[in-house]
Amino acid sequence: MSHRWTRAAALAARVLVGLAAAALCVLLLTTWRRPLLTLFEEPGHLQGLVRQLGPAGPLAVVLLQAAQVLLAPIPGQAVSVASGFLFGPWLGTLYSMLGLLAGTVAGLWLVRRWGRPLVERLVDPQTLARIDQLAGALGAPLLFLVCVLPFLPDDLIVLAAGLSRIPLAAIVAAALLGRLPSVLLAAHLGRGATALRLTTPQWLVIIVATLVLTAIAYALRGHGERAVWSLLERIGRQRESKD
Numbered sequence: 590m591s592h593r594w595t596r597a598a599a600l601a602a603r604v605l606v607g608l609a610a611a612a613l614c615v616l617l618l619t620t621w622r623r624p625l626l627t628l629f630e631e632p633g634h635l636q637g638l639v640r641q642l643g644p645a646g647p648l649a650v651v652l653l654q655a656a657q658v659l660l661a662p663i664p665g666q667a668v669s670v671a672s673g674f675l676f677g678p679w680l681g682t683l684y685s686m687l688g689l690l691a692g693t694v695a696g697l698w699l700v701r702r703w704g705r706p707l708v709e710r711l712v713d714p715q716t717l718a719r720i721d722q723l724a725g726a727l728g729a730p731l732l733f734l735v736c737v738l739p740f741l742p743d744d745l746i747v748l749a750a751g752l753s754r755i756p757l758a759a760i761v762a763a764a765l766l767g768r769l770p771s772v773l774l775a776a777h778l779g780r781g782a783t784a785l786r787l788t789t790p791q792w793l794v795i796i797v798a799t800l801v802l803t804a805i806a807y808a809l810r811g812h813g814e815r816a817v818w819s820l821l822e823r824i825g826r827q828r829e830s831k832d
Contacts, residue, residue, distance in 0.1 A: 647676065647684045654688020658744050659696055665689075665744075669772045673779025681776035686765060689772070693747060693764050700751035708749050712742075719818060720746055724753035726825035729763040734821060736767025740813035743767070 640646070650672045657665040668688075673681035700708060708717065723731050732750055736743045747764045751757070 647680075650676075650681075650684040651688040651691065654685050655692035655695065658689060658692025666771065666775050669775035670779040673776030675779075678773070678777045678780045681779060682769075682773050685772045685776065686769065689768055690761065690765060692744075693761055696744075696748045697751040697757055697760060700748050701757075705752055708752055712745050712749050716742075716746070717749060719822070720749045721753070723821055723825045724750050724755060726829050727821075729755050729759040731821065731825075732760060732763040733767040734824075736764055737770065738817050738820075740810055740817050 642649075650668065653668045654665065654672075657668060669681070669685045672685045675681065676684060712720070727734075732747055732755075735741050735746045743764075747760060750760050
């Protein structure tokens with residue numbers, strides 16, 4: 590019953606976050622449409638505003654990335670793209686990785702502090718059983734693969750691995766190495782956007798295309814998740830047979 594209520598609460602939270610985001614978009618497009626479009630069309634304006642914030646700008650990226658490890662509704666890749674857009678590919682990647690490091694360490698501390706009851710409220714029983722089995726068979730490489738491969742809830746899996754015998758340092762290292770390629774790519778994409786001088790209609794086409802692709806990926810998530818779990822379980826069985 591508790592798992593059912595937890596999943597219902599998580600679904601309700603995602604719906605509320607989605608409605609809040611939609612309301613915010615409507616507010617921005619109706620009230621501050623012209624200033625926002627100017628920022629997109631002239632990226633230097635936004636970058637100049639962020640530079641005026643001093644250390645608060647990078648700190649905001651670090652805190653957002655740390656929060657998205659613990660709060661699923663925050664899109665981590667969007668934060669990485671924004672970080673690259675504002676600070677360039679290398680500093681953008683550095684700030685994002687620092688946030689991921691802080692969020693992962695904080696999450697693992699909470700797991701070690703509150704134990705399995707906390708994880709059972711976050712992860713469904715089937716996924717938790719898979720993590721228990723594969724963590725024993727693959728160890729830290731499991732977490733690297735989980736963070737590299739798409740479709741799986743990598744943040745929750747990394748936190749759940751805190752219950753295993755894998756050393757915390759190995760968990761953190763595997764998670765950061767697995768996330769680095771996607772963060773670096775996202776930061777470069779964000780930086781590439783600053784070189785584009787797109788018109789408002791072109792930006793709208795890009796935004797709509799991104800939303801469509803995101804919806805397609807979300808619709809296929811169930812099939813992709815089953816395929817990735819099957820792959821990991823096959824690797825785990827091969828590893829156990831060799832041992």
